[in-house]
Amino acid sequence: MGGFFIDPLKPVDRALITHGHSDHARAGHAHVLATRETLDIMRARLGLGSGDEQQEARLGEPIRIGDVTVTFHPAGHCLGSAQISVEANGMRIVATGDYKREADPTCRGFEFVPCDVLITEATFGLPVFRHPPASREVQGLLDSLKLFPDRTHLVGAYALGKAQRVIALLRQAGHDRTIYLHGALESLCALYERHGVDLGPLEPATGQEKKGGDKLPGEIVMCPPSALQDRWSRRFADPITAFASGWMRVRARARQRGVELPLVISDHADWDDLCRTVVETGCSELWVTHGQEDALVHWAETNGVRARPLRIVGYDESEIE
C-alpha cells in the first residue's frame, strides 16, 4: 500500500529499518528510513551499502508515505531501535521489531503503542524463558572475579548492543576498572560514546603484551561470542568463559558452547513480557515472526486473540542475541 518494506531481507526500493543488527539492516536498499542512531550504525557497519538515500525518522513523529502514515517508537532493544507503527484507513498495525521491556542504560525504554494488529517478535517465545534481572547476572560476574582474582574473565557478548549494555551494567554495579575489548567491539563502543552513552575506561585487549602489559589476570575482557573458543582467547590468564545471552537460560546451550559462567542477559522480551505486551496493546490480531512462533500463537488463541505465525526464513534466531 505504501510501497515499502520493513527490515527486508533482499534489496528493495524503499526500506524501513527497525534497528542496526545485521539480519534486520541489510545492505543495498535504494532508500532507507530509520532513526538517526540506526542510520549511523548502518553507515559504520555497511559503509556504501547502507542505502543510496537515507532519511531520519524522529521517534513519535508521523511520516506520510503514499496513502499511509508511519511512526517510529522506541523498542528498548539496542541503541536506536524502534517499533514501527503503520496507519491507514483508520487501522493501525505495529511491528515491534526486536524489543525488550527491562530497563537498559544504553538505549531508550520501550513504549507500547495501542494497535489493531501487532506483529511481534518471539525469539524467547516459550514459558521457560523468564529472564532474571540483568543486575543480578552482572553481580554473579563480579562475584566470580572476586573468587578467582588470578583468572581473566572473558565475556562473550554480541558486538552491537549486548556488549555495551554489559559494560554499562558493570559500571552501574560499581566496577570502575578498565575493561578490555576485542578489536571487533571497539568501533561500536566508540559509536555508543559519540551518542552520549558513557562506558568508562576502555582499552584494546590485544597489544597489551607489547606495551609491557600482561595476560590480564583478574580483568574483564569483552569479545564477540565467536572469539570465546578461538585461539585468540588462549593468550589470557587461565580464562573463565562467560557468555551474556538469553540462551544461557538453557543449560545444554551453555554447555554446548563450553561456557563456564553463563550470564542470562537478553535484549529481547521474555515470555511474560511478550504476553503482557500483547494484552496491553489491546490488539485483536497477532502475527508472530522469528523465534518460537507456535507457543505464542497457542497462548494468544487460548486468550482470545486471533493469531498466526509468519515464518520468515533468514532471521537467525541463535546467533543474534
Next chain:
Amino acid sequence: MNRFAHLLDRLSYEPRRNGKLALMAEYFREVPDPARGYALAALTGDMGFRYAKPALIRALVEERTDPILFRMSYDYVGDLSETVALLWPALAARAGEHGTAPTLPEIVEALHVAGRSEIPSLLSNWLDRLDETGRWALLKLITGSLRVGVSARLAKTAVAELGDLEPADVEEIWHGLEAPYEELFAWAEGRGERPDVSDPVPFRPAMLSHAIEDGDFQKMEAGDFSAEWKWDGIRIQAVCGRDAHGALAKRLYSRTGDDISGAFPDLVEALDFEGAIDGELLVMREGLVQSFNELQQRLNRKNVTARMLKDYPAHLRAYDLLSEDGEDLRPLPFAERRTRLEALVGRLGGDRVDLSPIVTFDGWEALAAARADPAGHGAGEDAAAVEGVMIKRLDSPYLAGRPKGHWYKWKRDPHTVDAVLMYAQRGHGKRSSFYSDYTFGVWRQGEGGADELVPVGKAYFGFTDEELRRIDRFVRQNTVNRFGPVREVVHELDQGLVLEVAFEGLARSGRHKSGLAMRFPRVARLRWDKPPREADRIEALEALVDPS
C-alpha cells in the same frame, strides 16, 4: 538445599575433573553433617529412597500449566527437570508466603518416611519455596539422575582428599556405610578411626582393562600372558561370607559396586562358597550361552517373575578369585589366583557357575586367528557370545581401577552396514536441540515388488560434534514430514544420507518391523558420497543373524 543446588549448578558447568574435585572438596569442608553426607549419597547414587518417576513430575506440572506449552517447552529444552524448574509458575516471586527454602536433610528425611501418595504434595510445596536453581537441583535429586558429570568414584575421591586417604580406601568400606556417612567424614578428616564395617560380603573395587592398541604387541612377550574369551554379558562380583551368627551371606555386585542380588535369586541360591568371584553374568540355556538381548530381559529389574527365571536362567562364568575363606588373594599373581579359582569351581558342582576357559596360543598371530574365529578355537557353539579376547599378564596382582600394563581387551572387529537415514529426533542432555537420534533403514523388496526402506535400528552416537552439526543441518533442510518431536528425513533412491553403521551383533526381534535387532549400533562414518540406492539390503543383514 540452596548450598547443595549451588554445588550442582557449578559442577554442571565445570568441565575439568580437578575443578569438579575442588568444588566438591570445598563443599564437604564447609557444609556440616548431616547435609554433606546426604549430598555425598546423592552424588554416588546411594540415596536409599524410592526415586520419583518422571510421570509424577509431568503430572504435577501439567496440573499447573498449559500441557501444550509444557510439551513445546520440554521438546525445546530436552531435559524434564530443567523444563519444570524453569516453567514452574512463579509463585516464588511472592516469597515469604511460602516460607523459607527447605534444607537438604529436611527433604531427604521426609522422603525416607513419606508414603507414595504424599510425594506430590511434598514436592509441590518444596518447589514453591525454591528458586529456579533450587527447583532444578531438587528435581534432579528426587529422580535420581543428577548428570553433572560426577561419577560415584570421583565423589568418593573428593572425600578421600579431605585427608590423606586413597579413593580405594573409601570404596573398600563403602558398602558397610550408610548416609549421612558421619563416621566416614570423621575418618577422612583425621578426627576418627576407620569405620568398623563388619560387612561379611564387601565389594572389592573391580580391575579393568585397556583396549589394546597397534604397537602394544611389539612390547609384549606372548609367553608372559594368558588369554581368555571376552564374554558379551555383564561383569559382576559374587561374594559369600559368614555373618556374626555364622549364617552364609551372599551378594551380587555390578562392576561399579551396585548390589544387584535382588534381580538374580536363581544365581544367588546356587552360590555356595566363602570368597569373592569376579566373572561374567550370562543367560544360559541347555548349556549354551544366549545372546545379550536375552540377558537384557533380566537387567534393571527389582523383582523377577517365576516365568523369567525359567525362560532366562542366570549364570556366572568365572574369571578370577579375589578372596577365599577369609584370605585376600588380590596380591597374588594372576596365574596363582587362576589355579585357586579352578579348584574352587571344580568343588562347586551344579551348572550355575563355570570357568571361563583359557584360550591357548603360542604367539600373537595365533591369538589373532583365535579372535577371528572363536568357534574354531574352543568357543564352539558359544562363539556368537564372544566379543573378543582378554589378555592378562600372568604375574599381575588384582588392582583396583584401570592400571596400565596388566589387562588388555582386544575386541572383534564390529560388523558394519551402509544404511539410510530415515527419521531423526532431538537428543537430550548436552545434545538437546540438536537432531541426534537417528533411525536408519536398509532396502528390501516391498509388497508391490518395488524396493523400499525398512527401519533396522537407531543410533545416537559415534559421530563428532562437527559431524553432528552437519547432520543436524541436513535434517533441518531435508525434512519431509513431522510427527511431534520426530522428523522424517528425505530417503529416496538418489536423495538422502547414507550412514555406515557399526554394530556388535544381530538377533531376531518381534519388536522391529524388520524382525531384526542390532546390538550396540553406532555411526561409524558418514557417507555423504554415497547415494541411498547403493546402501545395503536386508539380505546382507539376515546373513549375520546370530544363530539362536
